[in-house]
Each structure stands twice: as C-alpha cells, then as structure tokens.
Amino acid sequence: MSTGPISNTTSRLSRIKPLHIIVVLVVLQLLLSLLTNGFTLSSDEAMWHYIGRNWFRHGLVPYRGGVDIKSPVLFAVFGVSDWLFGINYWFPRVLGVICQSIGIFYIYKIAVKLAGDRAGVLAISFYGLAVLWHCVDGRYTSYDETYDVLFMILSAYFYIDKTNKSFLISGVLAAIAVGFRLSAGFGTAALLINLLYHNRRQALFFCIGGLTGILLLAAGYGLAGIDLYSIYRYEIGDNFGPGSTTDHGFLWRMQQMLNTFFYSELVLFYPFVLIYLFVKKKADWLVLWLVFQFIAMNVVGNYARVQLRDLLPAFSLMSAIAMAHIVETYRVPMKYPMTIIWLCFLPKPLEPFVNFKKLFVTEQVNTDAYSHPPFIQPDEYVWKKLGLWIKANTSVDTKVFIAGYSATPLLYSERLSPTIYFNATQTQLAKQTLYRDIALNKPGMILVPLFPEYKQYIDADLRNYIDRVVAKNYHLDRTLYSYNIYRLN
Structure with a gap:
C-alpha cells in the first residue's frame, strides 16, 4: 500500500544525516577561521593572548599583566594556548570551532525536542551556516561570543527538560555563559522571567543553579588571585562612560543599528520569525530569549559584528520550527527547503581562497x-x-x-x-x-x-x-x- 508524499519525504529525510551536515559545517568553519588574516592573530586576539601569556608565562594575573574589558576566563583560554604552543593563532580558533560545533549539535537536539526530526535537520543548517556569515565575523571563532553562546545553548537544552534537576543544571550553565560574557545575563534573565511566569518553584531551582555557577566562578577567580573589584573596574567600568568603546552619540548608534539589523545577512531570518509568531500566536521563551539578547546588544551599543552571534540560536530555532511547520502542513519534500537554505544562507567569502595561495607563496612586504x-x-x-x-x-x-x-x-x-x-x-x-x-x-x-x-x-x-x-x-x-x-x- 502506498503511503504517498509523506512516506517519500520521510525517506528523503532519513538520507539527510545530521552528522553528515555537521561534518561539512566543521570543515567550512575550519577553512574560514584558519585561512584568514595572513595566518596571524587579529588585534583583539593579540590583546587576549598577551594578557593570557603574561598570566601563564610570567605569573602576572589579569589586571596586573594587562587590561581589557573581557573576562578572565577568556584570557585563560589564550594563556593555555601560549603554554601549549607558544604564540599561535590556530589553537584558539580550532578550539572555538569545536565549541561552536558542539553548539550546532545541541541546537539540533533542542529543535528535535521542540518540533521533531525535520526541525532538527533544518536547525543545523540555519545555525551552522549563519555562524559563518561576515555580519557575525564568522572567521573569529576564538572570541568570547563563541563560548557564551555555547553555554547558553546548553542551558536551553536542559531548560526544556522541565525537571528540577535539569533547571538546576541549566542555571549553572547560564552562569558560566555570563562568566564568559556579561551580556549572556540578558538571555539568562529571559529564561528566568519565562519560568517565573509558568512555575515559580522551578524558577527557584534555576536560581540556585545560577548562584552555584557564580560562586564557582568567584572561587576560581579567588584561587587565581583575581579580586572581584578588579573585574568590576576593568570589565565593566572601562566598558562604559566617556572614552570607552561604547561612548558614541545617538546618531552614530542609530546608523550602526540600521546597518546591523537591516543591511546584513540577518534579514534572511525575518520572514521565518514572522511565520513562527503567526503559528505560535504568543511570545514564548524563544521570543523572550531573542528580544532580551537584542536589548543586550543595544545596551552595549557598539554594534560589533561578533555580538550578533548571541541572537543566532533563537533566530535559528524559530526559523527551523517555522519551516518544519510548512513542510509538514503542505507535505513539502525536505530537499526543497534544504536547498533554499543552503543557497541563501551559505556565505561566499573570498579571503580563504586568497590565503590558501599564501600557503605556497611567501608574502613579500614592500x-x-x-x-x-x-x-x-x-x-x-x-x-x-x-x-x-x-x-x-x-x-x-x-x-x-x-x-x-x-x-x-x-x-x-x-x-x-x-x-x-x-x-x-x-x-x-x-x-x-x-x-x-x-x-x-x-x-x-x-x-x-x-x-x-x-x-x-x-x-x-x-x-x-x-x-x-x-x-x-x-x-x-x-x-x-x-x-x-x-x-x-
């Protein structure tokens, strides 16, 4: 007995293995992140490596051996890189690719839990391609956004299990995300507000987990000889006010916001988000997560491209669920949406090809x-x-x-x-x-x-x-x- 189009769609879907897609995305990430910048650390990476090197090589802990507005956890990543391999650009980026790929896998797991296998496969493609975009500086996998997004994704994965234990773990992971980047606190607040609205008892477990994570981070800083006031002064104090990187006028901010949200690849997500809102007919936790991370980016106000990565998990999950709804409602074969996503979302960078040539030809400086x-x-x-x-x-x-x-x-x-x-x-x-x-x-x-x-x-x-x-x-x-x-x- 024929089962019709649904059977054919399922058959095609079964041939699309999530692991195969992730492997392709890992290769693309490695090519983009390693074949760039003349095989040299970027200015930001150099700052963090300098501070991390002084920490691990000279015993000068962060804020004594150098200052930047980033977290000591990030400096530790670069310190380990220097301790293992000396000054290099590849280890932090490869580690970032590994973390980002773990995030892709758990985006798949979240989408499967929320909307089934089709949504999972679609979510891999949406998120895995979006992290490669120029508008999110996809080549810089070593930045702190990679780590805070990973731990927010892991937090969300346990969050949707809806058990006391899972909410506890979710809170710990969210705190670690905040430890890497303070703006993750906005995403954490979104999850907490959603919980307070639905189940205050479970919100308590989430808060206990968050407090546990904060205490673990504080203990780690204390053991390393980093006092909390230094973190406040240099990670927060230097980040705001006159002369800081966020010290910009209203017109500059408006122009950057328009460029960031309306003149970039990000607009590809907007139709899917509208479909998601139409289907759900309410603002659920994914909508809150997206809105709060949008607020975070505007509070910081320097509109650095890498900060857009904080928006990608919610964007990708909402888009995957919306597309899966269309596929199931209208019995569309999976090959069509997958082809459209890969054609539209796949970046077309030239830099890796230019730098590939430099592997064989020594660059001469005039x-x-x-x-x-x-x-x-x-x-x-x-x-x-x-x-x-x-x-x-x-x-x-x-x-x-x-x-x-x-x-x-x-x-x-x-x-x-x-x-x-x-x-x-x-x-x-x-x-x-x-x-x-x-x-x-x-x-x-x-x-x-x-x-x-x-x-x-x-x-x-x-x-x-x-x-x-x-x-x-x-x-x-x-x-x-x-x-x-x-x-x-």
Whole structure:
C-alpha cells in the first residue's frame, strides 16, 4: 500500500544525516577561521593572548599583566594556548570551532525536542551556516561570543527538560555563559522571567543553579588571585562612560543599528520569525530569549559584528520550527527547503581562497610603502613583522610601549609593556594610570604611529603626552612599517 508524499519525504529525510551536515559545517568553519588574516592573530586576539601569556608565562594575573574589558576566563583560554604552543593563532580558533560545533549539535537536539526530526535537520543548517556569515565575523571563532553562546545553548537544552534537576543544571550553565560574557545575563534573565511566569518553584531551582555557577566562578577567580573589584573596574567600568568603546552619540548608534539589523545577512531570518509568531500566536521563551539578547546588544551599543552571534540560536530555532511547520502542513519534500537554505544562507567569502595561495607563496612586504607619506596602517601580517623586528632588536627585559591600538606587534615582540593599558583605553581613569605607569617605569623603546588613523581614533591629550615623553627622554632610531621608533636616551 502506498503511503504517498509523506512516506517519500520521510525517506528523503532519513538520507539527510545530521552528522553528515555537521561534518561539512566543521570543515567550512575550519577553512574560514584558519585561512584568514595572513595566518596571524587579529588585534583583539593579540590583546587576549598577551594578557593570557603574561598570566601563564610570567605569573602576572589579569589586571596586573594587562587590561581589557573581557573576562578572565577568556584570557585563560589564550594563556593555555601560549603554554601549549607558544604564540599561535590556530589553537584558539580550532578550539572555538569545536565549541561552536558542539553548539550546532545541541541546537539540533533542542529543535528535535521542540518540533521533531525535520526541525532538527533544518536547525543545523540555519545555525551552522549563519555562524559563518561576515555580519557575525564568522572567521573569529576564538572570541568570547563563541563560548557564551555555547553555554547558553546548553542551558536551553536542559531548560526544556522541565525537571528540577535539569533547571538546576541549566542555571549553572547560564552562569558560566555570563562568566564568559556579561551580556549572556540578558538571555539568562529571559529564561528566568519565562519560568517565573509558568512555575515559580522551578524558577527557584534555576536560581540556585545560577548562584552555584557564580560562586564557582568567584572561587576560581579567588584561587587565581583575581579580586572581584578588579573585574568590576576593568570589565565593566572601562566598558562604559566617556572614552570607552561604547561612548558614541545617538546618531552614530542609530546608523550602526540600521546597518546591523537591516543591511546584513540577518534579514534572511525575518520572514521565518514572522511565520513562527503567526503559528505560535504568543511570545514564548524563544521570543523572550531573542528580544532580551537584542536589548543586550543595544545596551552595549557598539554594534560589533561578533555580538550578533548571541541572537543566532533563537533566530535559528524559530526559523527551523517555522519551516518544519510548512513542510509538514503542505507535505513539502525536505530537499526543497534544504536547498533554499543552503543557497541563501551559505556565505561566499573570498579571503580563504586568497590565503590558501599564501600557503605556497611567501608574502613579500614592500617596506618602502610604509617608510614615507602617505603612511598606511599596517595589516596583521605587517604588524607581526614589526613585532618580530622589535624582538630581534631589544633585550628580553626591555619594556616596549606602542602607542595606539597596536597589541599585535607587542605580542609578537614577546616584550612587556610598562603599563597595564598596553592597548589604547581612553577613559579618564585609564589615561591617568597610563601616565603614572610610564612616568614610573620608562620603556626602553616607544613606537609612535605615523598613519592618519592614529590621530583619528586616539584622543589629542593622550597623543600629546606621548609626544612630550618622547621629546624629553628619547631619540629617533628609525622609521619602520609606518612607525617612528624611539629609544631611551
């Protein structure tokens, strides 16, 4: 007896193995993340590696051996990378790919629990392709968003089991997500609010789990010698207020919000979200999760592309459930929605192909292009070359200060900065700390950028201070890679 179109659809679905799709997505992630940036750490990665290296190699815990607004947990990831393999760009990214792939698998598991196997297979494709997008900086799998999203996905997986034990575990995992990135607290709040509305007793177990996770993190920080006030001062205090990375005017924020949410690949999700809302006819926990992460991104307000990853799990699950509803209602063969998703959502980057060629051809740097006006800002590869030159032309104990946003050459030089604010942070407190550190511990070498971006992004008072220090205590050694290099008299 023929079972008709449903049987045929099921047969086709059975040939689409989730593991096969995940393997393809892992390969795509590796190609995108490793064949990029001239095989060099990005500026952000260099900051975190520098702090992590100082922690694991020199015993200088975060906020003593360097400052950035990220979590100590992220610095530990890069510290382990340096401890195992020295300065490298590949280990943190491969680890990020592994974590992201675990997240893809659990997105599948959540979708299966919520709406069946079809939704699971669709969710893998939606989420696995979206994390590769340019609008979420898919090449940077080592960023903290990778880890906070993973633990939020795991938290959501246990959350939907709806048992006291699962809510306890969910709370612990949500706290770990917050430990990686504070904005995960908004997603955690969404889950808690949904629980308070439906079952306050189970909300209590979720809160106990969250508190347990926070206490575990605090204990870990204490054992490492990191006090909680330092976390507040540097991870939160430096992130807000005048001179911080979030210090932007209303018009700038509006323009960035429009670019982020209406002129990017993200718009591909919107029709599916509308279908989901039409089918569900209510705001459930997935809607709350999405809304709260949207609020988080606007509260931070710098609209960095990687922050969009916090929205992808909810977007992908809602889209998969909506598409699965269409497939089942209208008996559409799975090959059609899968083909549409892969054609529309698969990114088309050129950078991996360009960098693949560099595996076989050594990149030559035209030093003359960086030695006269108009000076151009170095890319990551040239910054690495500058760092290696510094290493070869200074002693191990020489302190080096590189003005501006120049963590990459400092990292590759394997020298220490005289200040914890080795990469420009322009809050008033950060400036005062930098002035004090340089006055008390003059570096043996100072590098001052000549490219126009230095004047564009670094405040005049900070630039003028460095110029005064150089004029009084240093002499010009040479100009190299768009930097004036000064040595202590």
